[in-house]
Amino acid sequence: MTSVGRVSPTRGTMAAIAAHKLQIIRTLVETAPDAALRSLELALSSAGATGSLAAVRGLVEDETANRFVRNNILAPIVPLCQPRGQGCVSFPSPVLGRLWKALKVIVPARVEEATAKCNPWDLEQGTPEVFDELCKTAAAGLRDPENAAFDSVRSLCDPEHLALCLQLSAIARSCLPKLAEWVSRMSDERAFAAKLAYRDACRISEDAGPLLLDMLSAHLPDDWRILRVISAVMDRPTDRYLASSEAKEFGERVLADIDASILRIENFNFAEGEKAGREAAQGAHRAQLQITEFQQSIEVAKDGPWGKRLARHKQQMAKVCEQRMDQADKQLEAALPTRPLTMMAKKGSKGAAKLTEEPDEAMIRRAQSALAFIAELRSCADKAGYGSSRNKILEKLNSRLDPYIEDVLHVARTGDGGDSGLAVKYLDVAAGFIAYTRDDKTAEIVRRRAAAAIAA
Secondary structure, three states: OOOOOOOOHHHHHHHHHHHHHHHHHHHHHHHOOHHHHHHHHHHOOOOOOOOHHHHHHHHHHHHHHHHHHHHHHOHHHHHHHOOOOOOOOOOOOHHHHHHHHHHHHHOHHHHHHHHHOOOHHHHHOOOOHHHHHHHHHHHHHHHOOOOHHHHHHHOOOOHHHHHHHHHOHHHHHHHHHHHHHHHHOOOHHHHHHHHHHHHHHHHHOOOHHHHHHHHHHOOOOOHHHHHHHHHHHOOOOEHHHHHOOOOHHHHHHHHHHHHHHHHHHHHOOHHHOHHHHHHHHHHHHHHHHHHHHHHHHOEOOOOOOOHHHHHHHHHHHHHHHHHHHHOHHHHHHHHOOEEOOOOOOOOOOOOEEOOOOOOOHHHHHHHHHHHHHHHHHHHOHHHHOOHHHHHHHHHHHHHHHHHHHHHHHHHHHHOOOOOHHHHHHHHHHHHHHHHHHOOHHHHHHHHHHHHHHHHO
């Protein structure tokens, strides 16, 4: 029994070890990505008030609260410190944490004031002035080579570039609440507000206007929708004008992204399964939206520098989508093998189901990828100009699936023409395929008929 006032030597040793480990955990928590931190917080939410997990939970909760404050105060640059597309303004993710630590060192009282105002009640009244002041302080600190507190930030990125982004934070922050309206339904009043913000940025620096647009685009779910704001700021410019202006990079990025989508569709591998097919088709849908957005936001001339490229993109996208859709019939045939009905049957004619081997999972995965690609193109095929090709291919696929299902159902019921056990397995595969070519309801009907055949 340990007397009151005395510390057990064993407990003292354990505490020392725990403190050492806790410091390691603290470092890991502070450097963890936001998504990992949220997962940790969720996993530890049921931890009690005592024990080793309680201490870890406390660290996670403190870091979560710290990031909430930091991300509100540095909100305009937060998405710039995440992975972005090629050519977009971005900084390494540790920049945010190091910038925040530097501010805590040089202006702790202002940081405490900002922290106190970082609550729903104060934020509803508008952005507290101290938020923008801290961004200006950080910009000044980065530009001062004698300020050692920012050395760790300077080692990660171009300090002048980051400083300019911080200097633009006040303008960007004022735009953020309006941004959703700007890209959803632009009006004359909203266009005027966007122009004013752009002009205010240009007064800071010649290249600050495009930088402001880049910062705002980082806050959009689809960054290419910033074209609508550019259109408002520049009064729907011609492609020739925009292609030679300081904002040309935004148009070039969209065109490069469409190029990349075409390449992904051309090269995606059926062996990677359904997900690969859906992602490729989603790229086609995204490209179709981008082309439409481009034409609506910019006055595109057929012989203009971007008009020619857009026309070529449309043709290439239609061609590559049609080519990949055409390959689906071959994948379906490999997954649902058939045998000739007679020795005199012509090559390529539809035969009876070949039920001699177990379904090939690799072939099924390939067919799922091809069919998922076709199914997912439903949202954009008509508008993109290859809707009729898609319909013809679906008709062809269904003309293969329908008789195959009837044939296999007959075998499952009677055992005539093959193994009834294998027939049931192939029925389930075919039902999965017809969900892509028709719908889930049709697939469910096939499965019910299969169940009835087994019960008979």
